[in-house]
Amino acid sequence: xxLQIADYLIIIVYFLFVIGVGVIIKxxxxxxxxxxxxxxxxxxWITSLAFISANLGAQEVLGMVASGAKYGIMxxxxxxxxxxxxxxxxxxxxxxxxxxxxARSVPEYLSLRFDEKTRGLNAITFAVMTVFSSGISLFAxxxxxxxxxxxxxxxxxxxxxxxxMIYTFLGGLTSAVYNEVLQFFLIVLGLSPLVIVALQxxxxxxxxxxxxxxxxxxxxxxxGSADDNPMGLHFMSLIFGLGFVMSFxxxxxxxxxxxxxxxxxxxxxAQRTPILAAIPKMFMPIIVVLPGIIAIALMQPALASxxxxxxxxxxxxxxxxxTLPSLISHYYPSGLLGVGITALIASFMSGMAGNVxxxxxxxxxxxxxxxxxxxxxxxxxxxxxxxxxxxxILFSIGTxxxxxxxxxxxxxxxxxxxxxxxxxxxxxLLGMFWKRTTGHGAFWGxxxxxxxxxxxxxxxxxxxxxxxxxxxxxxxxxxxxAFIVASVSWVANFFxxxxxxxxxxxxxxxxxxxxxYSLTDKPSYHQDKWYLKVVPLGIIxxxxxxxxxxxxx
Amino acid sequence: MYKKLNELSFVIGLxxxxxxxxxxxxxxxxxxxxxxxxLYTGIGLLxxxxxxxxxxxxxxxxxAAD
Numbered sequence: 081x082x083l084q085i086a087d088y089l090i091i092i093v094y095f096l097f098v099i100g101v102g103v104i105i106k107x108x109x110x111x112x113x114x115x116x117x118x119x120x121x122x123x124x125w126i127t128s129l130a131f132i133s134a135n136l137g138a139q140e141v142l143g144m145v146a147s148g149a150k151y152g153i154m155x156x157x158x159x160x161x162x163x164x165x166x167x168x169x170x171x172x173x174x175x176x177x178x179x180x181x182x183a184r185s186v187p188e189y190l191s192l193r194f195d196e197k198t199r200g201l202n203a204i205t206f207a208v209m210t211v212f213s214s215g216i217s218l219f220a221x222x223x224x225x226x227x228x229x230x231x232x233x234x235x236x237x238x239x240x241x242x243x244x245m246i247y248t249f250l251g252g253l254t255s256a257v258y259n260e261v262l263q264f265f266l267i268v269l270g271l272s273p274l275v276i277v278a279l280q281x282x283x284x285x286x287x288x289x290x291x292x293x294x295x296x297x298x299x300x301x302x303x304g305s306a307d308d309n310p311m312g313l314h315f316m317s318l319i320f321g322l323g324f325v326m327s328f329x330x331x332x333x334x335x336x337x338x339x340x341x342x343x344x345x346x347x348x349x350a351q352r353t354p355i356l357a358a359i360p361k362m363f364m365p366i367i368v369v370l371p372g373i374i375a376i377a378l379m380q381p382a383l384a385s386x387x388x389x390x391x392x393x394x395x396x397x398x399x400x401x402x403t404l405p406s407l408i409s410h411y412y413p414s415g416l417l418g419v420g421i422t423a424l425i426a427s428f429m430s431g432m433a434g435n436v437x438x439x440x441x442x443x444x445x446x447x448x449x450x451x452x453x454x455x456x457x458x459x460x461x462x463x464x465x466x467x468x469x470x471x472x473i474l475f476s477i478g479t480x481x482x483x484x485x486x487x488x489x490x491x492x493x494x495x496x497x498x499x500x501x502x503x504x505x506x507x508x509l510l511g512m513f514w515k516r517t518t519g520h521g522a523f524w525g526x527x528x529x530x531x532x533x534x535x536x537x538x539x540x541x542x543x544x545x546x547x548x549x550x551x552x553x554x555x556x557x558x559x560x561x562a563f564i565v566a567s568v569s570w571v572a573n574f575f576x577x578x579x580x581x582x583x584x585x586x587x588x589x590x591x592x593x594x595x596x597y598s599l600t601d602k603p604s605y606h607q608d609k610w611y612l613k614v615v616p617l618g619i620i621x622x623x624x625x626x627x628x629x630x631x632x633x
Numbered sequence: 634m635y636k637k638l639n640e641l642s643f644v645i646g647l648x649x650x651x652x653x654x655x656x657x658x659x660x661x662x663x664x665x666x667x668x669x670x671x672l673y674t675g676i677g678l679l680x681x682x683x684x685x686x687x688x689x690x691x692x693x694x695x696x697a698a699d
Binding site for chain 1: 638639641644645647648649651652655656658659660668670671673674677678681
């Protein structure tokens with residue numbers, strides 16, 4: 081793949097624009113709240129698109145296309161079983177607590193609802209995870225550019241990190257969020273022509289269905305038995321593991337995405353943020369799953385004349401991660417190639433900036449201000465927030481080099497993330513809907529959930545991973561193993577939290593108002609039109625999602 | 634003009650208009666002009682870019698904060 085002048089021009093224009101956004105936003109930054117929380121001033125259409133874009137990092141984009149190629153249409157379950165239901169739940173039930181409590185972050189909500197040790201545990205694990213995530217994103221970007229464009233690894237890392245640093249340092253969260261919206265359009269519009277030409281080249285959806293094994297093009301039909309589908313999962317494991325534990329755990333509790341709704345202008349806008357974001361999310365499989373399925377169809381004997389291949393990995397199998405870059409290289413001429421490469425760069429930078437801005441909010445408010453330097457002037461915390469942005473980027477660069485040195489560090493870190501994130505939703509579910517839940521219960525529930533996740537991974541093996549205690553049970557796919565690990569950790573957290581809470585003293589009800597469902601006045605929007613109300617919107621989305629599942633059954 | 638730069642929809646529109654002009658320029662200046670995909674995508678991005686430039690942004694007159 082070789083870029084021409086037009087391609088370089090597009091990349092340069094993109095870099096100039098993202099930095100320009102930072103320069104313009106800088107004038108609005110007067111306080112630490114402006115820098116770290118956007119002072120709750122962002123319009124609904126921007127928070128909604130930023131909400132979905134924060135999850136459109138390249139690991140997701142490349143990963144979903146790769147999963148589409150590997151597992152077929154079952155990958156849509158991440159959207160039509162996982163994301164949509166969780167986003168509606170967040171908007172209808174959980175945002176009133178996050179937004180209404182005036183907490184500036186998810187760990188701060190935990191402090192208000194439970195206690196400082198639960199907040200500290202969540203803040204520290206989240207801060208470490210985000211900085212590592214950001215570094216891995218940076219490593220993946222530099223590696224990709226090195227492989228497909230032969231760009232120098234070090235130069236790619238420092239340029240990409242430098243640009244993210246400039247615009248997040250200048251404009252803080254607002255700058256990151258504004259650029260996420262630009263990046264969202266770039267990813268969608270930059271990859272749409274690829275889907276159209278590749279689909280046409282493959283002879284349309286009906287021909288793809290004719291070329292592939294039926295389990296690659298049916299979302300549910302082959303899920304009655306774990307042996308019949310490429311993920312090796314029974315539908316109950318999928319619904320509980322992905323649909324409930326992992327998706328609700330991510331979309332409802334991960335500060336990286338929840339932060340985008342918390343900066344909306346008012347409660348109604350905060351509640352509608354994830355619900356409106358669910359509309360484009362519902363159709364994202366067209367951009368990020370369908371290309372993977374098309375790619376596999378193009379490699380079938382009947383379509384061999386098209387000349388498309390996915391490169392092989394070092395073990396003789398297909399390197400699915402390279403599916404999207406291979407499609408871009410195959411179908412895009414110079415000019416559009418620049419758009420495609422810029423879309424990939426944008427998704428990496430979006431993922432990195434999202435992590436860095438979430439990291440600096442949590443570090444400044446939940447670690448530095450809470451445990452180290454209290455009661456200083458706002459100007460002091462603004463300066464700290466800016467410094468933390470620089471250090472966050474430098475840590476990310478360090479992590480990227482660590483990832484380069486250790487082949488398995490990505491897998492290891494993803495595993496640790498799932499250990500920590502998997503059980504978290506049980507803590508929030510009990511905390512928000514059962515007023516008897518105590519701080520001790522929440523804390524030990526999280527510890528037990530994480531320990532149970534590690535234990536399950538140590539006793540199961542899938543695709544050569546796990547089983548580091550003993551290989552007690554074999555699971556067909558790594559993804560299936562992740563769902564089962566998350567499910568066990570959630571159950572362990574749920575019951576530990578209940579048992580410890582029943583044995584310890586709860587907070588008085590007067591301290592839980594606005595933090596627990598039964599003790600909170602519900603926001604009502606009777607005066608609004610139906611399309612401004614979250615419940616009717618949520619019901620429509622759920623019906624549409626069920627229809628999509630039925631359509632591709 | 635500078636005031637408009639504070640509106641994200643205008644900035645996004647401007648970006649995609651510029652990208653579309655690069656694509657269309659590349660199509661017209663290529664010796665063989667065998668890149669119809671650049672032409673179609675360029676026109677599509679141009680329409681989107683102009684729409685975003687003209688659309689009335691709610692950024693400065695949206696809902697008031699609680």
